[in-house]
Every structure is written in structure tokens, then in C-alpha cells.
Amino acid sequence: MSLSMIINLGVIMLTFPFTATTLPLSSSSVPSSRICTRPIPINALPKMRSYNKSENGGHMAKWLNAMKAQSPPRSHPSSDESFDLFDAKAAEYAAWTENHPPILGMFEKLMKAAKGKQVAVFLDYDGTLSPIVEDPDKAYMAPDMRATVHDVATYFPTAIISGRGRQKVFEFVQLPELFYAGSHGMDIMGPADGCNGFKATGTRSKDKEGNDIVVFQPASEYLPLINKVCKILEENTKDIEGAKIEHNLFCASVHFRRVKEENWVQLAERVANVMKNYPTLSLTHGRKVLEIRPAIKWDKGKAVNFLLESLGMANSNDVLPVYIGDDRTDEDAFKMVNGMKHGCSILVSTAPKSTSAAYSIRDPSEVKQFLHQLVHWKKSGMNRTHSASSRNGQMTTPTRILKNICSPISL
Ligand SMILES: [Mg+2]
Secondary structure, eight states, X not given: OOHHHHHHTTOOOOOSOOOOOOOOOSOOOSOGGGOBXXXXXXXXXXXXXXXXXXXXXXXXXXXXXXXXXXSOOOOOOOSXXXXXXHHXXXXXXXXXXXXXXBGGGGHHHHHHHHTTSEEEEEEOOBTTTBOXXXXXXXXXXXXXXXXXXXXXXXXXXXXXXXXXXXXXXXXHHOOTTSEEEEGGGTEEEBSOTTGGGOOOOSOEEEOTTOOEEXXXXXXXXXXXXXXHXXXXXXXXHTTSTTOXXXXXXXXXXXXXXXXXXXXXXXXXXXXXXXXXXXXXXXXXXXXXXXXXXXXXXXXXHHHHHHHHXXXXXXXXTTEEEEEEEOSGGGHHHHHHXXXXXXXXXXXXXXXXXXXXXXXXXXXXHXXXXXXXXXXXXXXXXXXXXXXXXXXXSOOOOHHHHHHHHHSOOOO
């Protein structure tokens, strides 16, 4: 197979009608009373999507370079030469930040813009709340980051949007008060029934514990296909050392972080050979990962919009969504947030990248710092006007979180 053929295999067409249904979930510890969703008009749901040659890079070299650029190696200066290289990279990064200013240095400006508005926080997981690690099963969330995200969710509607399976992300994060959108937003579940007067009308199901739940799963019809493709990929890549297939319910990931670079093309060929038989699935790439998902018009940006609508915040001029992510798949969300009257899109990166994000932040530790600042700002503002945690004098507790979400307090 030629390299150009491999690239062309990222091709996808959705050719059959689709309806949103709900499947039994593998497990969840979120009580049913805290979960809601709302339907999306069918005409807003997946239509046809195709990836053409240019979208996929045009040729393998370009494709591989793009993958490397998504996950640049760390600099370890240990000699004059490496110090020179480090300086050059630092200069390049500094030049890049002129167009994507570090958000930590822009916090006052952001908060000025946020005054009187309801802030909503959307967070990617891998590379944003946890460091990128060799073994994707070990991308654990640090306790202090968990505590920080908990604090954020105490004061702001907060969602985690990941390419991973929703349940997997939940196992890492373990905060039931958050919204979760797994599988690139194709598997959404969130707290609070009756948010801003909204009544949950989605399809009900039961989780492993037997709780009634309601979720929104716009790609549920693809589950058998994803199951099948995952099994084939497992079989076809088992002899490539380090390759790992991750089943994310409505999408799949082929991790090659632990694959020797000389085997990347071979792995890509194997994946592409499988994909050519499934034109209703799409193939994209992220940070040393190939992503396979239904070729429907649904992405992280759509998920953000859906969640904002669920909170009654989509069309308000008094809403300021903040989205933080590190990956190509976060670009759709950046664009969505940028398209709102007020919005703050932040790319996590230690190296210059082509991005739609308005701002930059270097790594998860800076993300934690930013989230701390956000919480501090909110607490300070509330202290100046009312009691520390609520308008009726109650201390903020996890149970108060839902009240905050259902009745947003203006900043
Ligand atoms: Mg990420």
C-alpha cells in the first residue's frame, strides 16, 4: 500500500439516518436524581462528514510531522549546544505567545470581562488536568488537582470533555458534581435535574447500581461497529510492541506513545487498512494517538454548546465560557467558545502550535494555578457582597453545588 493510499483511508461518509438512543451504561456512581440531559433537534444532529486528502495531511511525512508537533519532546539542556537550542526554543515560544498570551498574565483582564457574567468552565482531561503519561491507563489525577477542580465546580458550572470513555474519565476524576462528556462529547451526562427550569427529557436508562439515569449519546448506534473495529484492531496490531487499543465506548484510540518511531508507519498502515472497510468511521490524530470515531457532525465544540444549552446559557450575552485543552480535538471547542460574545479559549502547550485558542498556558500545574485564581476571584467577590458561599447564608457544600448550577449567581 502506498503512503498516499494510507492517508486517503481517513475517509468517512455517514450515509444512514441516525437517531439518538441511550444504551445501558457500564457503571456510574452518580445518583439518578443528579443527572439530566436535553434532546437536540434532530436537524442539528449528525449529517455527512468527510475528510479529504488535505485535511489528513496530504502525505505520510506531513502527517507524521504533525503528530510529532502535537507532542514535542522535552528539552533537557546539558551542554552549551543544548542551551543554545533551549534558548532558541524559548525565543520561539515567546514569539508565539504574542498571539496567544499566557492567561496567567491576563487574569485581571479576564476577570474584568467576566464581571457581571456567569462563568462556565470546560476542561479537557489528558494533558490538561493530568500530565501526559506513557501508559494511558495511568493518567491519574493528582489529589490537589482534584481538590482544585472540586472548588471550581463549587462556584461554576464545570464540565470535563474528553476523547476517553466517560466512565474512564469519571474513574480518574471521581467528582460526581461535574458534567462529563466522554468519547469526544458523544456520551454526555451531567448533574442537576431542572437546571434553569429545564426538565430532563432524554432517554432514561439504568447504571450498574440500578439507578435511573438520563444521558445523551448521539452516536449510540455506532457502538456495535466500534466494538467490532476495536477487536479487529487489537488482532491486527498485537505484534507491534507498545501499540495499545483503548475502547472509549463510542470511539476508539490507538496509542502509539510507547511504539518505537520506526514502527509508526507500520502501525498507521495497519490501522488504515482496517479503516478502509468502515467508511462510516473517521480517523484523526492527537498527541501520539490515532482517534477513530463515528463520522458524525459532532465534536467537543458541539458538546460545549450542548452543555451550555442544557444550562440555559447558550444564547446569553452574560455568559463567559472558559475552555482549556491541549489537543487538536480541542480546537473545535476553542472555535465554539471564540464564537460566543464572551469566551476564553486556552491552549495548554509548552511549544508553539497552530491553534484557534486565544490564550496559552504551559502545563497542568499552571492550569491548577489558573483554576485557583478563578476560585479565589469568585470567593473574594462573594465575600464583598454577601456571605462567603451563598446568598442565603448557607455554606457551600457539594449539595449546594447543584443550587449554584440551577440558579447561577451573577459575578
Ligand atoms: Mg488532552
